[in-house]
Amino acid sequence: MYCSELGEQWHAARVEPSIGHLDAASAGRSSNAVITTLHEHLIREARNGSYIAADERAEALEAGRRALGSLIGHRAEEIVFRDSARSALRALLNTMALPLSPTVWVAKNEFGPNLLEFERRDFAVRTMPEGDVYGHVDVDSLENMLQFEQPDFIHVCHIGSASGLVQPVAKIVEVAHNAGVPVIVDMAQSVGHVPTVTGADVVYGTSRKWLTGPRGVGFIAIRPDSRIDVRLLPSESFIAGQLALSTAVAEFLDIGQQRVYTELAGIGRIARERLHGIGSWEVMEPVDEPSALVTLAPPPGWRPADVQAARDRLREIGLLVTAADSWRAPLAGEDSLLRISPHLDVRPEQLDQLANAIRTMGY
Numbered sequence: 001m002y003c004s005e006l007g008e009q010w011h012a013a014r015v016e017p018s019i020g021h022l023d024a025a026s027a028g029r030s031s032n033a034v035i036t037t038l039h040e041h042l043i044r045e046a047r048n049g050s051y052i053a054a055d056e057r058a059e060a061l062e063a064g065r066r067a068l069g070s071l072i073g074h075r076a077e078e079i080v081f082r083d084s085a086r087s088a089l090r091a092l093l094n095t096m097a098l099p100l101s102p103t104v105w106v107a108k109n110e111f112g113p114n115l116l117e118f119e120r121r122d123f124a125v126r127t128m129p130e131g132d133v134y135g136h137v138d139v140d141s142l143e144n145m146l147q148f149e150q151p152d153f154i155h156v157c158h159i160g161s162a163s164g165l166v167q168p169v170a171k172i173v174e175v176a177h178n179a180g181v182p183v184i185v186d187m188a189q190s191v192g193h194v195p196t197v198t199g200a201d202v203v204y205g206t207s208r209k210w211l212t213g214p215r216g217v218g219f220i221a222i223r224p225d226s227r228i229d230v231r232l233l234p235s236e237s238f239i240a241g242q243l244a245l246s247t248a249v250a251e252f253l254d255i256g257q258q259r260v261y262t263e264l265a266g267i268g269r270i271a272r273e274r275l276h277g278i279g280s281w282e283v284m285e286p287v288d289e290p291s292a293l294v295t296l297a298p299p300p301g302w303r304p305a306d307v308q309a310a311r312d313r314l315r316e317i318g319l320l321v322t323a324a325d326s327w328r329a330p331l332a333g334e335d336s337l338l339r340i341s342p343h344l345d346v347r348p349e350q351l352d353q354l355a356n357a358i359r360t361m362g363y
């Protein structure tokens with residue numbers, strides 16, 4: 001019935017979707033418990049006053065930070081919240097001590113809006129060497145490069161927005177630290193999706209995607225012994241959202257994080273195997289890449305508008321996916337891709353439906 005053993009449990013914890021939701025990479029479906037937490041705190045704020053309500057829930061907030069920290073390899077006090085991953089990055093870049101024309105190295109899957117943040121601040125951006133056609137960073141070549149030259153920091157998307165590729169972040173951190181170079185990791189697509197204890201100096205991400213917390217909560221964590229000189233103060237923030245994220249993380253830990261990662265990797269494989277060789281569409285990741293984010297390149301000659309039309313057509317038949325245009329990963333090419341990102345409750349017949357629909361679109 002479901003692709004994952006956990007599918008039924010995941011499904012039962014949520015409202016019945018009105019569409020085949022294959023779009024966790026945009027925003028995952030929150031559980032009923034997450035929605036209840038959100039709702040209850042908003043009521044508590046109106047009843048008792050918002051600041052008192054926050055004080056009353058201080059322990060739960062702390063427990064939530066501790067639990068989130070356990071997923072990303074940080075202690076509770078190292079985490080601060082912003083309203084999105086992007087505002088977390090902005091806060092970081094606006095606050096960290098840097099030389100006049102800083103240099104940052106990134107991977108081919110770098111998120112376009114992050115590149116804009118670097119450009120806006122006149123950073124020199126270079127790409128790290130690739131080890132294969134897919135764009136995984138070649139850690140050995142990187143280690144060699146770092147002997148001759150060191151950027152001010154490395155910034156890497158653990159998983160990008162337009163590819164299911166998982167970058168070898170722990171290894172990148174190891175060789176970077178050996179060369180005295182700090183590493184910042186964008187975990188927006190990886191937290192709740194793949195193992196995220198990496199040893200990086202700074203990590204940041206978002207609640208709403210694979211963790212299926214609410215929208216409007218981003219987090220950033222800075223190691224106290226970080227080579228990056230920065231201190232972020234807590235700012236006005238969405239307390240109900242943070243509590244709801246805590247509920248999402250608690251549910252996630254109850255299932256068992258390793259179990260979720262294994263099941264999601266299995267779903268990625270099932271989806272890629274199912275979609276491989278359909279019409280002239282091309283699966284862009286290795287079949288066994290350990291993620292559930294799957295991208296398909298369209299048949300030759302398709303323009304971005306054609307991929308958007310395919311996305312719209314899929315929505316009409318009841319499937320929610322993303323048309324991932326090139327702004328999401330401008331270093332990776334100019335093609336628009338169809339992005340499929342099922343969570344644990346995906347069913348085989350939804351993948352069949354998708355495969356059949358794009359087969360007839362792909363002549």
Ligand SMILES: *Cc1c(COP(=O)(O)O)cnc(C)c1O
Binds near residue numbers: 188
């Ligand atoms: C979604 C995403 C972001 C931005 O997250 P927001 O919370 O929308 O700011 C950053 N990086 C990657 C790789 C993403 O997929």
